[in-house]
Amino acid sequence: MTVRSTDLAVQASLLERLQALGSAAAPLVVDAAPVADAVSAVLETTLRAQPRARYIRVSPGTAAPAGGTAVDLLRLKGGADYETTAQLLQRWLPCLAGDAIMMVDGYQAGSAAARAIGEHVPFAHFLPAPIEGELLVLRRTTQPRQLVLCGGMQSSGSSLVSMCFLQRGDLDGVYDLDNPLVQQDFTRVTTSHAWVKMTIGAFRLGELAALYRAQGWQVSVLLVTRELREILVSLAGKWYGHDGCTGDDPPLYTRLLRYREDLREAAAHDWVCIEHAALLADPAAVLGRTCAALGLPWDDGMLDWPRDPDTFAYPSLGNESLRASLGAGGVAAAISRYRQRATDSGDEDPIRATQVDTLLARLDGTPGAAELAPSRYRGTRRERLEREVDRLYREEIGPREAYIARLWRHRVIGRLLAAWVRWVNPALAAPGRTGERSHD
Secondary structure, three states, X not given: OOOOOOOHHHHHOHHHHHHHOOOXXXXXXXXXXXXXXXXXXHHHHHHHOOOOOEEEEOOOOOOOOOOOOOEEEEEEEOOOOHHHHHHHHHHHHHHEEEEEEEEEEOOOOOOHHHHHHHHHOOOOOEEEOOOEOOEEEEEEOOOOOEEEEEEEOOOOOHHHHHHHHOOOOOEEEEOOOOOOXXXXXXXXXXXXXXXXXXXXXXXXXXXXXXXXXXXXXXEEEEEEEOOHHHHHHHHOOOHHHOOOOXXXXXXXXXXXXXXXXXXXXXXXXXXXXEXXXXXXXXXXXXXXXXHHHHOOOOOOHHHHOOOOHHHOOEOOOOOHHHHHHOOOOHHHHHHHHHHHHHHHOOOOOHHHHHHHHHHHHHHHOOOOOOOXXXXXXXXXXXXXXXXXXXXHHHHHHOHHHHHHHHHHHOOOHHHHHHHHHHHHOOOOOOOOHHHOOOOO
C-alpha cells in the first residue's frame, strides 16, 4: 500500500490495518506527535465513526496509560528532534499491543528523528513496510524476527556468500558490516528475514550471535571458512589486512585467535558452514545445501544475480577482489573473473611468506617459533582519522595558533606555561586555549 503524508484520504486508510488487527478490546489510537495537524484531525474524525475506537492525542510529556492498556496504533511526528523522539519511543513502545502498528509521519532518512528510531526501536519485534514518500510504517510482530548472521575472516569469501544471499526475494540487510560496528538499525529491511554479514576482527561471530539473540532475534549462524594460509596471503597489500594495534584494526594474530574460537564454537553448536574452495568449485550445490540447512527455500537469484548491489538495504563497498570481479553472468562469471585475477597476481612475496609462516607457527604453538613483530599504529583507521582531524584543525586556526595550542597541550611545557601566566597575571586567560581542540 502506498501512503504519502500529503494525501490525507490515504492516511485514513491506515485504519483498515487497525481494523484488521483483530483486537478483542476497543482499538486505542495514540497520537504522540508534538504538534497537532490536519493528519491528526483526519484520524480523530474517522475514529469518531467507530464507537469502540478511542483516540488519544498526547504531548511529549504525557505519561503512558496505566493498568495494562494496549495501544493498537501509535502515530509519531518525524520532524521532532532526537531527544523528543527517543523519549516518546521509550514511553510508548512498551504499551503497544502484540500486533500493533506504529506510523511515523514526515519521516526523512538521516534526520534526527530517524536516528532516534534506528537506535530505539527493537527491530527483532518490528517489521517495517517499504518507505513511500515520508511515511514510515512498522508492524509489531507476534513472533521474533529471523536473522541470518554470516561471518568469516577477511578474505575468506564471506562477501561472495553475502552477494549470493542478498539476491533472494525473501531476505535483505547488510551486505558487508564495517568491522568495528554492530548493526542496530534495520529500518530499511522490509523482508521476512534479515541478513547481516560481518568479518571476524573487532568481534567474533559468536559474540554478535549472542548479542542479537539477547536482543530478541531468532538467529541462524553461517560461518564461511578458508585455509588460513590462503587467507593471510590474500590479505597481503590490502588496507583491511593491516596488522594494526587498535580495536578497529586488531593485530592479525588476535583475529586468527578469534577465528579459531569461532571454529570451535561452530563445531560445538552445529553452525552451518560454507568452505571457500567448495563454493568456488560448485556454487549451485554448496548454496543449495546451505539454504536447506538454514531452512530457506531455493531462489534462482542466488546464482543469476539479478539485483544491483546498490539496491541492498545496507550496501557497502565490500571486498575489493569481489568488487573487481562483478559483472554480467552471475556467480559463475564472477568466480571465473576472480580466478583469472588470482592467476595474474604473480608469485607470493618471500618476506610476506616468512611472516605468514611465523604467524601460523605461533598460532599452532610450534616449539621454537620466532617471535611476532610489533603491530603498527600507523596506517590504522584511527591513526588516519586523527591525522585528518589534525590537518583540518590546523587549516581552521592557522599554523601559528596550532603550534601554540600544541605547546599548551604538552604535559610538561603546558603546565610550566600555565604556572608562568598565573604568576604574571592571575586574571590572564591562557593564550591559545580558546582554539584548543577538545579531546572529549
